Amino acid sequence: MSLQVDLNAPNRAHTTPLMSLNNLILRFKGQTNDVIDGVNLTVKSGEVLCVVGESGCGKSVSAMALMGLLPIDSTHISSGKLDICGNHIDLSQTCLPSEMRGNSVAMIFQEPMTSLNPAFTIGNQIEEAIRRHITDTQTNVRTRALDMLQRVGIANPEQRLHEYPHQLSGGMRQRVMIAMALANDPKVLIADEPTTALDVTIQAQILDLIRDLRDETGMGTIMITHDLGVVAEIADTVAVMYGGQVVEQGAVTEVFNDPQHPYTIGLMSAMPQLDSPGTRLTLVPGTVPTVANMPSGCRFRTRCAFAAKTCEMRPPLAAITQSHGVACHYAPLEANLSVSS
Amino acid sequence: MKADIILEAVNVTKHFSGANSWFSQEPTVQAVDNVSLRVRRGETFAIVGESGCGKSTLARVLMRLLSPTSGNVLFDKRDVSAASGSALQALRRKMQFIFQDPFSSLNPRMSVGKLVGEPLEVHAPELSAQQRRDRVADLLHKVGLRAEYAGRYPHEFSGGQRQRIGIARALASGPKLIIGDEPVSALDVSVQAQVINLLGDLSRDMGLTLVIIAHDLGVIRHMSDRVAVMYLGRIVESGPTEEVYTNPRHPYTRALLASIPAMGSKSDGKTPTVLGEMPSPTAPPPGCRFHTRCPHVQAKCKTDTPNLHSANINDHQVACHFWEAFPDPPPLTPSPPKTKAVEARFALYRAAVEGGTVTYKNHQPTERP
Numbered sequence: 001m002s003l004q005v006d007l008n009a010p011n012r013a014h015t016t017p018l019m020s021l022n023n024l025i026l027r028f029k030g031q032t033n034d035v036i037d038g039v040n041l042t043v044k045s046g047e048v049l050c051v052v053g054e055s056g057c058g059k060s061v062s063a064m065a066l067m068g069l070l071p072i073d074s075t076h077i078s079s080g081k082l083d084i085c086g087n088h089i090d091l092s093q094t095c096l097p098s099e100m101r102g103n104s105v106a107m108i109f110q111e112p113m114t115s116l117n118p119a120f121t122i123g124n125q126i127e128e129a130i131r132r133h134i135t136d137t138q139t140n141v142r143t144r145a146l147d148m149l150q151r152v153g154i155a156n157p158e159q160r161l162h163e164y165p166h167q168l169s170g171g172m173r174q175r176v177m178i179a180m181a182l183a184n185d186p187k188v189l190i191a192d193e194p195t196t197a198l199d200v201t202i203q204a205q206i207l208d209l210i211r212d213l214r215d216e217t218g219m220g221t222i223m224i225t226h227d228l229g230v231v232a233e234i235a236d237t238v239a240v241m242y243g244g245q246v247v248e249q250g251a252v253t254e255v256f257n258d259p260q261h262p263y264t265i266g267l268m269s270a271m272p273q274l275d276s277p278g279t280r281l282t283l284v285p286g287t288v289p290t291v292a293n294m295p296s297g298c299r300f301r302t303r304c305a306f307a308a309k310t311c312e313m314r315p316p317l318a319a320i321t322q323s324h325g326v327a328c329h330y331a332p333l334e335a336n337l338s339v340s341s
Numbered sequence: 342m343k344a345d346i347i348l349e350a351v352n353v354t355k356h357f358s359g360a361n362s363w364f365s366q367e368p369t370v371q372a373v374d375n376v377s378l379r380v381r382r383g384e385t386f387a388i389v390g391e392s393g394c395g396k397s398t399l400a401r402v403l404m405r406l407l408s409p410t411s412g413n414v415l416f417d418k419r420d421v422s423a424a425s426g427s428a429l430q431a432l433r434r435k436m437q438f439i440f441q442d443p444f445s446s447l448n449p450r451m452s453v454g455k456l457v458g459e460p461l462e463v464h465a466p467e468l469s470a471q472q473r474r475d476r477v478a479d480l481l482h483k484v485g486l487r488a489e490y491a492g493r494y495p496h497e498f499s500g501g502q503r504q505r506i507g508i509a510r511a512l513a514s515g516p517k518l519i520i521g522d523e524p525v526s527a528l529d530v531s532v533q534a535q536v537i538n539l540l541g542d543l544s545r546d547m548g549l550t551l552v553i554i555a556h557d558l559g560v561i562r563h564m565s566d567r568v569a570v571m572y573l574g575r576i577v578e579s580g581p582t583e584e585v586y587t588n589p590r591h592p593y594t595r596a597l598l599a600s601i602p603a604m605g606s607k608s609d610g611k612t613p614t615v616l617g618e619m620p621s622p623t624a625p626p627p628g629c630r631f632h633t634r635c636p637h638v639q640a641k642c643k644t645d646t647p648n649l650h651s652a653n654i655n656d657h658q659v660a661c662h663f664w665e666a667f668p669d670p671p672p673l674t675p676s677p678p679k680t681k682a683v684e685a686r687f688a689l690y691r692a693a694v695e696g697g698t699v700t701y702k703n704h705q706p707t708e709r710p
Contacts, residue, residue: 283535287502305693339700
């Protein structure tokens with residue numbers, strides 16, 4: 001399994017969490033089931049947390065709820081405590097105050113074409129983001145915007161400031177998005193599939209950039225992705241989500257070198273590997289149920305090959321080691337069950 | 342031994358001329374430039390490259406959905422680049438296409454039975470309605486769907502199931518060759534694996550030849566026998582998949598393989614990947630088209646176009662003036678060995694998914710606090 005990562009990588013675990021989200025429970029009005037069912041996420045300074053899962057697992061919705069970007073009239077958050085940079089916010093009562101949004105916490109989105117306004121120049125849009133949070137002279141704001149474009153590695157920044165999004169390539173647009181997000185020195189950056197729409201060579205460049213900026217600024221990063229390769233490349237900690245629940249969470253070295261949850265094992269077996277071609281892929285049977293059809297208890301049990309009566313009870317996220325938790329009644333599998341063909 | 346060639350492209354070029362208006366003439370897009378390739382009967386042939394490299398255009402030219410600007414496409418040794426009318430219809434029966442997006446490629450107003458039966462109406466008009474229904478049920482069964490689904494509509498299915506419907510539709514006319522344009526890239530990992538296995542089973546059981554267009558190098562390594570790497574409208578390297586992956590010779594192929602996120606070990610962020618971005622196909626650079634991004638560029642690359650020529654082993658071709666000057670590529674980082682426990686866990690998972698009986702040992706699960 002080539003997803004394993006180098007155990008000698010420097011450990012960036014610092015002491016106090018920069019941001020923590022506790023027990024987020026969320027449903028969309030008119031639905032009978034929670035879309036997000038008790039998600040806890042923690043990110044420390046200088047650390048990259050990757051939230052990984054398939055479409056519909058709630059990874060983007062969690063991030064949107066955290067940022068306060070979900071429409072209030074169609075969302076019902078019944079629980080969720082957000083501790084961020086010393087502020088305590090009860091998400092069930094209020095959402096992230098707008099002076100913190102884009103300032104303490106910034107977000108970049110998957111599709112750089114649709115998240116930039118085609119009618120304004122790049123410079124204009126970056127300056128708008130800056131001016132939302134600080135009052136300064138036009139010259140200073142422009143200098144700041146220019147500085148940001150330089151930092152994200154855009155050639156000819158003076159010229160680019162006056163260009164429109166359609167004049168830039170996909171990779172450049174994503175760099176502009178990152179420049180805009182970082183313009184106010186956020187403590188936490190949320191990146192929702194930032195490289196999914198890009199080619200591999202450009203993806204490698206953007207991941208390098210995020211890594212450099214993280215080292216430079218010490219910001220905490222929450223990266224949402226479906227690509228286990230990207231997780232292995234950039235993450236310090238990882239949370240595997242399925243059906244709105246975190247099924248496995250911990251240091252990336254431990255989760256990838258010692259996967260415990262049947263879903264994590266299934267995802268890793270289903271990935272075509274570069275070093276073992278031609279073998280038949282073992283897969284995760286079935287598809288993700290819709291929110292209305294989500295089973296009670298362990299939500300993965302309808303697709304799990306090991307599911308038993310016990311799984312109708314929800315397994316707690318139990319610690320395997322100090323920095324690795326798994327939500328499965330039968331973990332570790334090899335100690336608790338056997339399979340005969 | 343002479344290989345049995347089912348599909349051959351000879352110096353295929355496809356240019357799209359830009360829109361003409363009274364005031365301006367938009368530049369011509371040189372999507373595919375002088376590409377030659379041979380697909381052998383029964384093999385899985387992959388074309389890989391980044392967006393804008395012309396791989397989808399090439400697939401459409403091979404399929405005769407587009408006609409080439411110059412050059413020829415030979416199917417079963419017959420030139421089809423100018424086929425039309427009944428000759429084209431006969432060709433369509435033997436060659437089918439699977440599209441990338443299972444959400445937009447199926448007509449939402451047609452039931453699955455109608456969707457899969459439609460190619461039969463065209464290509465097998467002699468069948469009665471009942472025979473056609475039986476064939477549809479048979480095809481649905483082949484791709485792992487239940488025959489009862491024939492009465493349902495596409496919106497009732499998930500992405501993976503829709504892609505199965507697309508495959509059933511492609512199989513309906515009994516083709517010899519299927520071209521898939523990114524057939525699995527819109528799907529999630531777990532569903533993607535199901536479709537990859539299905540395509541593998543079908544090509545083996547029915548003796549199909551597959552041409553797969555993709556950008557995911559892992560998927561290609563897994564599925565294909567031979568691979569061609571495209572860059573800006575040209576093939577830069579081609580050969581047996583195993584050889585190209587373990588012994589890449591073109592700097593672009595090497596960069597592409599090095600860019601795959603950390604298959605193996607965490608990179609230090611210092612790995613030299615390619616510089617910058619792909620130039621526009623409306624104004625490709627002269628000489629070697631990769632020279633603007635190549636770390637090994639020399640004066641000759643900027644003026645002389647390199648042709649594909651054989652590298653060290655048979656059938657491995659590379660289009661680079663200086664490939665012999667590069668040192669051998671480092672071996673792919675072997676995966677660190679799995680511990681016994683993890684090995685056992687993966688084996689348990691495989692056995693259980695394949696239908697083994699699970700026996701639980703003494704275990705008292707805890708209720709959620």
